[in-house]
Amino acid sequence: MATQQTTTQNLTLVQAVRDGLYTEMSRDSDVLVLGEDVGKNGGVFRATEGLYDEFGPDRVIDTPLAESGIVGTAIGMAAYGLKPVPEIQFMGFIYPAFDQIVSHAARLRTRSRGRFTCPLVVRAPYGGGIRAPEHHSESKEAFFAHEPGLKVVIPSTPHDTKGLLISAIRDPDPVVFLEPKLIYRAFRGDVPEDDYTVPIGEAAVRREGTDISVFTWGAMTRPTLEAAENLAEAGVDCEVVDLRTMSPLDRETIVESFKKTGRAAVVHEAPKTGGLGGEIASIIQEEALLYQEAPVERIAGFDTPFPLYALEDYYLPSVARVEEGIRNAVEF
Amino acid sequence: MSTLQHDPRDQVRVLDEDGEVVGEIPDLSDGELVEMYRQMRLARHFDKRAVSLQRQGRMGTYPPLSGQEGAQIGSAYALDEDDWLFPSYREHGAGVVRGLPLKQTLLYWMGHEDGNKMDEGVNIFPVAVPISTQILHATGAAWASKLKGENRAFICYFGDGGTSEGDFHEGLNFAGVFDTPNVFFCNNNQWAISVPRERQTASETIAQKAIAYGFDGVQVDGMDPLAVYAVTRAAVEKAKNPEEGQRRPTLVEAVQYRFGAHTTADDPTVYRDAEEVERWKAKDPIPRLEKFLRNTGRLDDEAVDGIRQSVEDEVAEAIREAEAVERPEPSEMFEHVYESLPEDLREQRASLEALREQYGDEAFLRE
Numbered sequence: 001m002a003t004q005q006t007t008t009q010n011l012t013l014v015q016a017v018r019d020g021l022y023t024e025m026s027r028d029s030d031v032l033v034l035g036e037d038v039g040k041n042g043g044v045f046r047a048t049e050g051l052y053d054e055f056g057p058d059r060v061i062d063t064p065l066a067e068s069g070i071v072g073t074a075i076g077m078a079a080y081g082l083k084p085v086p087e088i089q090f091m092g093f094i095y096p097a098f099d100q101i102v103s104h105a106a107r108l109r110t111r112s113r114g115r116f117t118c119p120l121v122v123r124a125p126y127g128g129g130i131r132a133p134e135h136h137s138e139s140k141e142a143f144f145a146h147e148p149g150l151k152v153v154i155p156s157t158p159h160d161t162k163g164l165l166i167s168a169i170r171d172p173d174p175v176v177f178l179e180p181k182l183i184y185r186a187f188r189g190d191v192p193e194d195d196y197t198v199p200i201g202e203a204a205v206r207r208e209g210t211d212i213s214v215f216t217w218g219a220m221t222r223p224t225l226e227a228a229e230n231l232a233e234a235g236v237d238c239e240v241v242d243l244r245t246m247s248p249l250d251r252e253t254i255v256e257s258f259k260k261t262g263r264a265a266v267v268h269e270a271p272k273t274g275g276l277g278g279e280i281a282s283i284i285q286e287e288a289l290l291y292q293e294a295p296v297e298r299i300a301g302f303d304t305p306f307p308l309y310a311l312e313d314y315y316l317p318s319v320a321r322v323e324e325g326i327r328n329a330v331e332f
Numbered sequence: 333m334s335t336l337q338h339d340p341r342d343q344v345r346v347l348d349e350d351g352e353v354v355g356e357i358p359d360l361s362d363g364e365l366v367e368m369y370r371q372m373r374l375a376r377h378f379d380k381r382a383v384s385l386q387r388q389g390r391m392g393t394y395p396p397l398s399g400q401e402g403a404q405i406g407s408a409y410a411l412d413e414d415d416w417l418f419p420s421y422r423e424h425g426a427g428v429v430r431g432l433p434l435k436q437t438l439l440y441w442m443g444h445e446d447g448n449k450m451d452e453g454v455n456i457f458p459v460a461v462p463i464s465t466q467i468l469h470a471t472g473a474a475w476a477s478k479l480k481g482e483n484r485a486f487i488c489y490f491g492d493g494g495t496s497e498g499d500f501h502e503g504l505n506f507a508g509v510f511d512t513p514n515v516f517f518c519n520n521n522q523w524a525i526s527v528p529r530e531r532q533t534a535s536e537t538i539a540q541k542a543i544a545y546g547f548d549g550v551q552v553d554g555m556d557p558l559a560v561y562a563v564t565r566a567a568v569e570k571a572k573n574p575e576e577g578q579r580r581p582t583l584v585e586a587v588q589y590r591f592g593a594h595t596t597a598d599d600p601t602v603y604r605d606a607e608e609v610e611r612w613k614a615k616d617p618i619p620r621l622e623k624f625l626r627n628t629g630r631l632d633d634e635a636v637d638g639i640r641q642s643v644e645d646e647v648a649e650a651i652r653e654a655e656a657v658e659r660p661e662p663s664e665m666f667e668h669v670y671e672s673l674p675e676d677l678r679e680q681r682a683s684l685e686a687l688r689e690q691y692g693d694e695a696f697l698r699e
Contacts, residue, residue: 041526309443
């Protein structure tokens with residue numbers, strides 16, 4: 001069998017976003033991006049750099065400053081046969097569009113009994129740790145995972161970013177695609193130049209282990225892996241699972257990993273209460289109660305508004321906090 | 333006829349670009365006029381130092397205001413003692429006029445919560461980073477003040493981009509329906525990050541949007557501090573007009589230009605021409621007012637030099653004070669979340685303190 005030659009590029013996560021958009025826009029002329037400063041400026045994080053020159057102002061659209069307007073018109077476009085990829089500049093500014101996302105994008109298929117669908121991807125950088133101003137650091141993935149009809153995706157590597165973004169654009173339903181901006185440029189990874197997909201709804205085991213299953217996503221994947229390596233030196237063998245899709249959760253991988261280890265911790269930067277850590281603990285209770293040897297440890301942001309940046313390092317789960325939480329579960 | 337009963341497409345001006353008088357000089361004393369000039373110089377110098385602090389890593393992302401001093405100082409000057417100011421996030425200059433110390437503004441952009449804590453008696457609402465959300469708060473506060481039988485004006489600042497948000501429409505619509513004592517002050521600086529004013533709305537002016545809400549809209553040269561003062565003052569007086577049916581809101585569109593970046597995270601050379609920037613710099617509000625004050629004998633070299641020295645000292649002192657403030661205690665993030673802290677939050681706070689004790693602060697702080 002002939003080996004297929006695939007050229008790879010060494011990209012950052014934000015470059016992989018751009019490459020995913022470029023690849024899918026090249027393949028499918030129905031795909032377009034719209035949002036604030038995505039055109040001529042190439043996006044405030046440069047996630048759409050060069051796309052305006054490549055595809056023109058009808059497919060890379062600088063809109064007026066109005067989040068509800070951006071998402072609401074994207075819903076109309078999607079229902080009318082295009083595949084819009086609206087960008088919300090920061091997740092903290094998504095709320096004016098919340099009504100459009102939850103009341104309409106999520107329900108258009110249901111409400112019209114399948115007559116209309118809403119294949120759009122709302123992209124937004126999210127999360128803390130970049131010394132950003134107020135309202136620029138929140139992690140509110142749980143708001144959207146709570147909403148039936150939406151899919152919620154959070155990549156943590158350049159490779160997954162491109163593959164998941166292409167899957168999201170091809171998905172027949174609305175996807176909220178949250179990009180961990182702390183690691184937009186933190187490292188590079190190999191990304192195939194061709195188009196490829198990473199399936200929505202599948203977690204990735206980043207480190208195999210036998211003592212405890214640690215579930216995480218987005219920018220928290222790195223401190224979690226670092227904590228796992230530190231703990232390995234102390235004789236604790238962690239399995240680290242990067243969930244990648246927050247809705248629908250990959251229950252099978254969660255349960256399979258947990259049955260192997262009997263202990264679990266969840267690491268997320270969103271506030272603890274109402275965060276997805278609780279949902280993961282419930283899945284374990286429902287599916288693997290008899291395997292459980294310790295309470296599921298939640299290592300999360302505190303239940304306070306995200307502080308201004310002088311204190312953000314204390315708010316976000318640090319390697320030390322992750323290690324401490326894992327130890328609590330292991331030593332129970 | 334009031335300054336406000338104007339064709340909204342016809343810009344109100346007092347000084348031309350050379351500081352020559354082309355309108356009616358507002359009723360301000362010599363001392364007030366010179367002080368207005370000093371405040372503008374203070375805002376400009378503060379801005380320059382703040383950008384430099386960010387560049388040196390001594391402050392986080394910062395939104396510069398250079399070019400917009402005329403609009404900020406001219407409008408804030410037109411308020412009375414008891415009036416209220418609802419800022420967006422760029423009104424550091426207007427804030428100073430209304431009693432907000434520069435140190436506070438520095439602390440906020442240095443990531444300290446205390447930077448957003450206005451002293452009692454300072455009638456300024458916290459900075460609003462989300463776009464145009466503050467317009468509704470200003471309308472609501474003005475409405476409450478009216479219901480309480482007070483006689484105060486409420487000025488609210490927002491940008492040209494902000495007029496595209498739904499909250500702009502809702503805030504102005506409520507104000508028109510309930511006749512709230514508001515001055516809606518649009519700092520039209522031509523650019524919402526990279527999107528030019530003409531791509532923000534197909535309306536010929538922003539001022540004319542007021543017609544749809546049923547109240548006056550007036551466009552003013554926002555780089556002419558005296559024109560801004562005159563228009564804002566008339567709007568403030570109208571907001572407090574005791575006569576039946578005369579107490580009404582106003583929309584002011586102050587046409588101006590942001591000389592620098594949207595924030596220090598932005599590179600405006602990507603989306604606008606140097607030639608355009610130079611064209612607007614010719615309208616710089618500071619030399620314009622200075623020429624007028626010199627031409628009319630209100631200012632000389634010696635006074636200008638004294639002002640330069642005083643603003644440099646004032647800014648240097650504010651930076652010294654702000655940088656002397658230590659990093660807040662981590663437990664402070666739990667303060668003021670509620671009036672009294674729920675039990676589980678107490679536990680979270682205690683767990684953070686225990687971890688700091690055990691691992692030390694270096695286990696938390698990233699480089």
